[in-house]
């Protein structure tokens with residue numbers, strides 16, 4: 001290690017530029033079209049704040065700013081009836097000696113004056129005589145008056161040079177380092193704190209400085225910026241930003257706060273301007289369960305053009321509070337700043353041009369200060385040998401870079417499981433070579449993001465020569481190919497059920513009959529779903545999930561009376577589901593493009609074996625009351641429906657606008673289907689998500705797949721239900 005630390009200047013790179021740039025150009029969308037707005041609704045551009053050059057100069061100034069003098073800070077701490085019981089804990093951090101605070105103004109409603117006074121007396125009685133501690137004084141405000149205005153009015157009366165504004169939660173939910181930063185802040189001429197809002201969205205705290213239109217407490221600022229007249233936090237921020245030519249209302253900065261995701265996605269649904277909420281504890285409702293912590297990501301990209309292609313991904317990760325280090329390892333051009341349209345702020349390193357790129361990359365990686373969680377690599381000869389024992393390597397082919405936007409929604413846990421699941425594609429065909437050709441073409445055009453995907457081609461005994469020939473000729477670039485042909489005609493049931501069997505608990509099977517056609521983005525949808533619900537934060541709760549459908553449901557076939565059209569968005573609107581664009585869970589297994597999970601598929605084999613042997617019941621027995629599948633004969637789905645019904649299992653379905661789907665069905669003449677009128681084919685055919693529109697994958701509530709517990713659940717006949725209800 002020591003060797004490395006000392007040798008760099010001579011043997012390795014003059015590793016030069018560190019560039020501060022604002023970047024945000026949606027790259028997937030043809031430049032200059034109006035369509036940009038729809039994409040940017042995910043990361044709205046910051047239109048009038050913090051122009052890039054100005055913000056970088058603010059950051060430069062702050063990096064070198066001194067710490068304020070001891071004793072020059074007054075803390076304004078409100079107490080409310082809900083915070084009174086824990087008030088002693090809230091106040092105690094101010095009584096330690098390691099702080100610049102000389103005065104604490106406790107602000108309380110008049111009615112709480114006696115209790116507050118008693119509480120302070122009691123606490124001060126516990127402080128040793130010889131300990132230096134700040135003066136604590138009480139400042140009542142009129143009951144019924146606006147508490148935030150009360151806090152700001154009290155702050156305006158302080159005579160010290162600096163002010164620390166808090167809400168009644170004090171430092172609750174913050175890390176020790178962030179608390180220390182607030183107790184002895186740097187001398188900045190604008191508000192600095194861990195919680196801010198930009199364009200009505202929360203800005204996740206990070207050690208890097210981020211611009212904000214206003215801050216929420218706790219934050220520090222020069223007392224000169226506070227006037228009696230401010231009505232609330234955003235009003236204060238607005239007044240400050242108007243007085244500055246960079247239009248900043250504050251700087252967000254935090255250090256590893258436990259609630260780094262405190263604002264994750266909440267801002268745009270719950271208006272941050274609801275001030276009555278801001279005062280009682282956390283400004284936004286606390287997140288209800290575990291969140292993934294922030295991660296350290298390294299991006300090894302050839303050049304600035306590649307950086308542009310993954311900008312959306314980078315900005316999304318940055319916004320979620322992750323730490324990013326970026327190296328452009330083969331950019332021959334002198335880099336320069338990129339014109340900004342949003343608040344995404346990225347730094348990157350470059351290597352000086354040279355012949356031996358890999359040693360320089362190696363050295364750069366060695367000199368990173370932190371342990372890295374994920375290394376994102378564009379597949380390239382220079383990076384082929386990159387290895388890391390601890391970090392997860394994610395290798396993406398250059399041609400897929402511009403379709404990686406969806407990866408920005410993954411949590412750290414999901415990223416670190418990137419290489420764990422194995423997805424096999426299993427095609428079942430008989431004698432429809434044209435259909436098969438269409439399916440195979442759509443498969444070869446799909447994007448697999450560097451994953452190795454095994455392909456199984458299963459032919460029936462009665463397969464025609466053209467089909468057999470086609471299977472033999474097919475070129476598959478993404479993994480191994482396995483071909484299979486029956487010698488005794490089996491029919492569709494064994495053809496499907498035996499076409500795939502899981503190899504391990506991380507093995508997933510995508511079953512495709514040959515009249516299905518795929519969207520080039522189908523794999524991204526599957527991978528995103530598997531990572532979220534099988535490997536993400538909610539993985540322990542999701543064992544009822546047996547698979548992920550590519551196909552959107554537009555009809556429900558299981559009603560006893562017959563097929564009915566189905567519109568999930570309409571149904572969700574009618575029942576007041578918070579965001580009708582949410583994907584949902586349905587008990588119906590899909591046979592027109594769906595991936596099945598290993599445990600459930602194994603269990604199905606066992607169930608089917610027992611059911612067909614009639615060892616426990618006669619074959620005619622009706623298991624699920626009142627569903628049309630009871631009348632289906634020789635159908636694997638009929639039995640899968642029985643198992644799903646008995647076990648309370650569900651499948652995840654997409655729910656994109658206008659039934660845009662990841663697979664569609666052409667309903668061609670085959671073993672089940674004797675004749676198909678055109679109209680009937682149209683009932684089932686769906687528009688496929690286009691490659692150029694890969695940003696659509698994140699047209700999801702809050703731009704990400706929802707938490708497990710918030711997904712709507714439909715039963716076999718398409719009625720809204722609950723997981724407990726169907727699981728009984």
Ligand SMILES: *[C@@H]1O[C@H](CO)[C@@H](O)[C@H](O)[C@H]1NC(C)=O
Nearest residue numbers: 270271273274275276277278
């Ligand atoms: C603000 O939030 C409170 C508490 O959740 C709620 O009762 C109130 O209706 C909200 N006000 C507005 C204007 O949304």
Ligand SMILES: *[C@@H]1O[C@H](CO)[C@@H](O)[C@H](O)[C@H]1NC(C)=O
Nearest residue numbers: 504505506543598599600602
């Ligand atoms: C695979 O999953 C099954 C069912 O959950 C479990 O019983 C089995 O132990 C797992 N196998 C391995 C190797 O983890």
Ligand SMILES: *[C@@H]1O[C@H](CO)[C@@H](O)[C@H](O)[C@H]1NC(C)=O
Nearest residue numbers: 560622627628629630631632
């Ligand atoms: C479906 O099966 C039930 C009972 O097995 C029978 O009564 C009914 O007529 C069948 N319906 C159709 C449409 O075949």
Ligand SMILES: *[C@@H]1O[C@H](CO)[C@@H](O)[C@H](O)[C@H]1NC(C)=O
Nearest residue numbers: 626627715716717718719721
């Ligand atoms: C689905 O739920 C509806 C309404 O609760 C109920 O009438 C129907 O029987 C359920 N379907 C099945 C197959 O359980």
